[in-house]
Amino acid sequence: MNEPHIHMRILSRPELMAPVRAMLCELASRAGLNETECGHIALSIDEALTNIIRHGYKNDFDSHIWISVWELENPKGVRIQMDDLAPHVELEKLKGRELDDIRPGGLGVHLIHSLMDSVHFSKRPEGGMRLVVEKFHAHVAANLHAHVKHNSQA
Amino acid sequence: MSGATELVVDVEAISDGVILRPKGDVDMARSPALRTKLTAALKGNPARLVLDLSEVPYMDSSGLATLIEALQTTRKNKIKFIVCNLLPRVRSILEIARLTTVFTVVENRDEALKA
Numbered sequence: 001m002n003e004p005h006i007h008m009r010i011l012s013r014p015e016l017m018a019p020v021r022a023m024l025c026e027l028a029s030r031a032g033l034n035e036t037e038c039g040h041i042a043l044s045i046d047e048a049l050t051n052i053i054r055h056g057y058k059n060d061f062d063s064h065i066w067i068s069v070w071e072l073e074n075p076k077g078v079r080i081q082m083d084d085l086a087p088h089v090e091l092e093k094l095k096g097r098e099l100d101d102i103r104p105g106g107l108g109v110h111l112i113h114s115l116m117d118s119v120h121f122s123k124r125p126e127g128g129m130r131l132v133v134e135k136f137h138a139h140v141a142a143n144l145h146a147h148v149k150h151n152s153q154a
Numbered sequence: 155m156s157g158a159t160e161l162v163v164d165v166e167a168i169s170d171g172v173i174l175r176p177k178g179d180v181d182m183a184r185s186p187a188l189r190t191k192l193t194a195a196l197k198g199n200p201a202r203l204v205l206d207l208s209e210v211p212y213m214d215s216s217g218l219a220t221l222i223e224a225l226q227t228t229r230k231n232k233i234k235f236i237v238c239n240l241l242p243r244v245r246s247i248l249e250i251a252r253l254t255t256v257f258t259v260v261e262n263r264d265e266a267l268k269a
Contacts, residue, residue, distance in 0.1 A: 015183045017181055017182060018179060018181065018183070029260075039243050039246070043212075043247065046181055046182075049182075050182045050214065050215065050216060053182065054182070084233075107215040107219070108215045110211070110252070111215060115250070129220075
C-alpha cells in the first residue's frame with residue numbers, strides 16, 4: 001500500500017473527535033465526495049473513535065490512536081485506517097446490535113457498516129486492533145454494490 | 155459542525171412542561187451535558203418534554219443513546235416526549251438506526267406543543 005496522505009496520532013480524548021471529523025470531512029470533499037458522503041465518513045469515524053475510547057481503552061483519555069488516510073483515485077474515494085493498542089477483541093463480537101432491540105448503546109458498529117462501502121476489523125499482530133474503512137463516490141459505490149450482489153447470486 | 159467543547163442547552167418552561175434546546179454537535183464529548191439537562195428536566199416530572207433540535211447540526215450514537223435513555227424514563231413515568239426540528243444529518247442518523255418511529259418526531263415546535 002502507498003504512503004498515506006495523512007498519518008497522525010491523537011490522544012483518546014472525546015474533545016478531539018470534532019476536529020478530527022472536520023478534517024476528514026474536508027479531505028473527503030477534496031477527494032471528490034459529496035456532502036452526504038462526507039457526512040457519512042465523519043459519523044463513521046466518530047463512531048469508531050467512540051468505540052476505541054469507551055470500549056477499547058475503557059475511557060482512559062491518555063492512550064494513543066493512529067489515523068491514516070489515503071485519497072483514492074480510481075475509483076474516487078478515501079480509505080481510513082485506525083489503529084489502537086487496546087486489548088484484542090474477538091472479531092465476531094464486533095457486530096452491531098439488532099435494531100429492533102431498542103436500548104442505549106450498541107449502535108456504533110451498525111452505523112459504520114451502514115454508512116461505509118467497506119469495513120474491515122482485524123487484530124494487529126503487534127497488539128491492538130485495526131479498522132480499515134473505505135468510502136467511494138456514489139456512482140462507484142452503486143456499481144460496487146451491484147457487482148457484489150451479482151457475484152453473491154451467481 | 156461546531157467545534158466548541160461545551161454544549162449549551164436552553165431550557166424554557168411551558169404551561170405543561172419544558173422545552174430543551176441544545177446548541178451544537180452532540181457527540182461523545184457533549185452528550186453527557188445533554189443527559190444532565192434531560193435528567194434535571196425529568197426530575198420535575200413534567201407532563202410534556204420537548205427536545206428542539208433546530209440547533210443541533212450533528213449527532214452520533216452517544217447522542218442517540220442519551221435520547222433513548224430519556225425515552226425510557228418518559229415511558230416509565232408517562233411523560234410525553236416529543237422531538238422536533240430535526241436537521242438533515244440528525245434525521246438521517248435516526249432513520250439509519252430506525253428510530254424515527256420509536257420517538258414522537260414532529261416538524262416544528264408548534265406541532266410539538268400540540269402532540
